[in-house]
Amino acid sequence: MLNLMLQLQLLLxxxxxxxxxxxxxxxxxxxxxIDVAAKALAAGGSIGANLDDLAAKLSAVRAEVEAMAVxxxxxxxxxxxxxxxxxxxxxxxxxxxxxxxEAAGQ
Amino acid sequence: MKHPLRTLALACALAFTPxxxxxxxxxxxxxxxVAAARTLDQRAYALLHAYAAxxxxxxxxxxxxxxxxxxxxxxxxxxxxxxxxxxxxQIAVTAYVGARADFEAATDASQPALERAxxxxxxxxxxxxxxIDAARAPVSELEDLVRARRG
Numbered sequence: 001m002l003n004l005m006l007q008l009q010l011l012l013x014x015x016x017x018x019x020x021x022x023x024x025x026x027x028x029x030x031x032x033x034i035d036v037a038a039k040a041l042a043a044g045g046s047i048g049a050n051l052d053d054l055a056a057k058l059s060a061v062r063a064e065v066e067a068m069a070v071x072x073x074x075x076x077x078x079x080x081x082x083x084x085x086x087x088x089x090x091x092x093x094x095x096x097x098x099x100x101x102e103a104a105g106q
Numbered sequence: 107m108k109h110p111l112r113t114l115a116l117a118c119a120l121a122f123t124p125x126x127x128x129x130x131x132x133x134x135x136x137x138x139x140v141a142a143a144r145t146l147d148q149r150a151y152a153l154l155h156a157y158a159a160x161x162x163x164x165x166x167x168x169x170x171x172x173x174x175x176x177x178x179x180x181x182x183x184x185x186x187x188x189x190x191x192x193x194x195x196q197i198a199v200t201a202y203v204g205a206r207a208d209f210e211a212a213t214d215a216s217q218p219a220l221e222r223a224x225x226x227x228x229x230x231x232x233x234x235x236x237x238i239d240a241a242r243a244p245v246s247e248l249e250d251l252v253r254a255r256r257g
Contacts, residue, residue: 018111021110021111022111053163054159054160054163054252054253055137057159057162057163058137058138058139058156058159059137061137061139061152061155061156061159062137062138062139062141062142062152064139064155065139065140065142065143065148065151065152066142068143068148068151069142069143069144069145069148072144074145074147074203074206075147075148075150075151075199075203076203077200077203079151080147080150080151080154080196080199080200080203083151083154083155083158083196084154084192084193084196086154086155086158087154087157087158087161087189087192087196089158090158090161090162090165091161091185091189093162093165094161094164094165094168094181094182094185095182095185097165097168097169098168098178098179098181098182098185100169101168101169101175101178102175102178102179104171105175
């Protein structure tokens with residue numbers, strides 16, 4: 001996903017380089033179109049990065065669990081405690097963020 | 107050439123099309139850590155960490171001013187169900203780990219003590235299985251919401 005976004009951004013940059021060749025009467029419109037496309041790509045890239053972030057986290061958890069399964073290793077109490085600390089911390093941050101959003105009305 | 111710029115743009119687009127087509131759009135795969143687990147405690151551990159990862163992502167959505175407030179509230183409703191389920195899961199898996207340790211320690215003990223430990227381990231395993239099943243639904247629901255927003 002990110003590679004695709006990067007390629008499209010490069011394409012857009014290349015097209016922008018040809019802006020001086022556009023007839024003056026169409027120059028403003030062409031620049032606006034490229035600007036809108038660039039903003040759309042930036043937003044898409046941000047979404048892609050976040051999705052990749054979740055996928056990377058889940059992939060890391062899966063790799064750890066796979067290693068445990070292959071080794072036939074049991075989960076320790078300390079590992080369970082650490083997992084729950086992460087859950088509680090994430091939950092607390094989520095609730096604070098939601099309260100903030102509610103207060104701001106957005 | 108009447109429209110050299112348009113021709114050039116079209117040429118560039120055509121030149122880049124094969125490169126774009128060779129990429130797997132939407133090819134980002136969402137891993138399922140629970141599927142990799144082989145034992146009950148590993149499943150519980152995977153589910154807790156997966157839930158933490160999903161809720162961290164949900165927090166980013168809630169912090170995004172562009173995300174609709176109604177959607178944020180929907181995330182909040184699911185979180186209020188999922189987090190207590192995760193708490194119950196943690197209690198169940200801790201009890202299971204303790205019962206398993208007691209059972210392993212009782213292997214050299216008398217037959218009645220071993221039977222008691224085995225019985226306690228069976229009960230703990232059943233409760234842990236129920237807790238995993240109960241937690242999976244709200245965690246999956248939250249993950250689906252996050253993916254719907256992000257994907």
